[in-house]
Amino acid sequence: MKASKIAYKPVGLALGVVGGLAAGALFRQTWKVLGHDEDAPKATDEYRSWNEVLTAAALQGAVFAVVKAAVARGGATGVRGLTGSWPG
Numbered sequence: 001m002k003a004s005k006i007a008y009k010p011v012g013l014a015l016g017v018v019g020g021l022a023a024g025a026l027f028r029q030t031w032k033v034l035g036h037d038e039d040a041p042k043a044t045d046e047y048r049s050w051n052e053v054l055t056a057a058a059l060q061g062a063v064f065a066v067v068k069a070a071v072a073r074g075g076a077t078g079v080r081g082l083t084g085s086w087p088g
Helices: 003-035 050-083
Strands: none
Touching: 003 050
16 A cells, blocks of 8 residues: 555544534534524424425535535645655
């Protein structure tokens, strides 16, 4: 296994945790602005519409995917800077 892959493992795990926390916070703030409510609806909330529940789920998925990709790309770029080779 290449040294860059070994170096990236713990970095990738740590960045994944931080990215997940950041994505959750970003989604909550985005929902407050777009949803005009403090909390996003749960799928089982009988008082929320299908449209609201599915919109929240789609937005949450998009935010998490973008943050995950940005964090992974940034981590890989950082490892390349430290080791001289791409970890993938």
